[in-house]
Amino acid sequence: xxxxxxxxxxxxxxxxxxxxxxxxxxxxxxxxxxxxxxxxxxxxxxxxxxxxxxxxxxxxxxxxxxxxxxxxxxxxxxxxxxxxxxxxxxxxxxxxxxxxxxxxxxxxxxxxxxxxxxxxxxxxxxxxxxxxxxxxxxxxxxxxxxxxxxx
Amino acid sequence: xxxxxxxxxxxxxxxxxxxxxxxxxxxxxxxxxxxxxxxxxxxxxxxxxxxxxxxxxxxxxxxxxxxxxxxxxxxxxxxxxxxxxxxxxxxxxxxxxxxxxxxxxxxxxxxxxxxxxxxxxxxxxxxxxxxxxxxxxxxxxxxxxxxxxxxx
Numbered sequence: 064x065x066x067x068x069x070x071x072x073x074x075x076x077x078x079x080x081x082x083x084x085x086x087x088x089x090x091x092x093x094x095x096x097x098x099x100x101x102x103x104x105x106x107x108x109x110x111x112x113x114x115x116x117x118x119x120x121x122x123x124x125x126x127x128x129x130x131x132x133x134x135x136x137x138x139x140x141x142x143x144x145x146x147x148x149x150x151x152x153x154x155x156x157x158x159x160x161x162x163x164x165x166x167x168x169x170x171x172x173x174x175x176x177x178x179x180x181x182x183x184x185x186x187x188x189x190x191x192x193x194x195x196x197x198x199x200x201x202x203x204x205x206x207x208x209x210x211x212x213x214x
Numbered sequence: 215x216x217x218x219x220x221x222x223x224x225x226x227x228x229x230x231x232x233x234x235x236x237x238x239x240x241x242x243x244x245x246x247x248x249x250x251x252x253x254x255x256x257x258x259x260x261x262x263x264x265x266x267x268x269x270x271x272x273x274x275x276x277x278x279x280x281x282x283x284x285x286x287x288x289x290x291x292x293x294x295x296x297x298x299x300x301x302x303x304x305x306x307x308x309x310x311x312x313x314x315x316x317x318x319x320x321x322x323x324x325x326x327x328x329x330x331x332x333x334x335x336x337x338x339x340x341x342x343x344x345x346x347x348x349x350x351x352x353x354x355x356x357x358x359x360x361x362x363x364x365x366x
Contacts, residue, residue, distance in 0.1 A: 156361055
């Protein structure tokens with residue numbers, strides 16, 4: 064079970080993941096060794112899963128990002144599995160989420176520009192199996208991106 | 215814009231999986247010396263391709279059992295400024311991400327909660343009371359996977 068100090072460490076660490084353990088320890092008023100032990104315990108316990116690099120697709124020339132909200136033909140057995148397997152084959156799909164709600168699946172698609180997006184949409188997305196309906200949301204800006212948990 | 219070769223893409227894939235690895239360890243995997251790997255990573259950082267690092271926490275292990283995506287439409291357009299809405303929504307701790315979108319909704323929010331009653335509390339007390347918040351659609355996240363995308 065986590066105590067208040069563990070939560071404090073996580074709050075600080077989430078806010079600045081590039082901080083060294085020494086800095087993190089100082090912010091939390093701990094010795095480096097104690098801070099390290101607590102981090103290790105949280106890693107071992109599966110609370111901390113890891114540190115990942117965040118890629119800025121726009122810096123790679125992928126300036127268009129579209130969220131496709133898809134409803135599937137649920138009368139077809141295996142519609143979900145077949146759709147997801149086919150969606151994974153599209154290199155421009157950067158994220159796949161499934162939902163309980165009005166929308167079944169959301170695909171996040173990156174493209175270099177609108178003609179590129181149009182080509183992906185026509186040739187790869189519309190040919191995916193078992194689609195009943197698609198709605199598109201085009202990303203204008205990311206306002207909050209930290210994905211921090213309110214621990 | 216920066217051009218990537220296969221080695222750069224391999225380095226990026228490794229860093230997305232685990233950003234704690236040293237340049238030496240990464241170099242050994244992709245067949246580069248430590249300084250050569252370090253130079254490539256530095257170049258990717260300088261070009262903004264690696265925008266930063268993110269701590270990956272297990273939401274479930276921390277007691278957050280529910281993630282909900284909300285599509286929010288602003289009501290009374292023009293009367294409430296986008297900036298006011300963005301500031302207020304970004305200040306809600308349970309709101310993890312806020313995206314300004316074009317289409318059926320104006321904003322897309324990722325919200326975490328302990329369980330569905332907790333989510334209902336966040337929705338009623340925090341989201342519905344935002345300045346300018348109109349129609350809201352909620353979809354509960356069942357699964358998600360991040361794909362390598364163009365670096366695959």
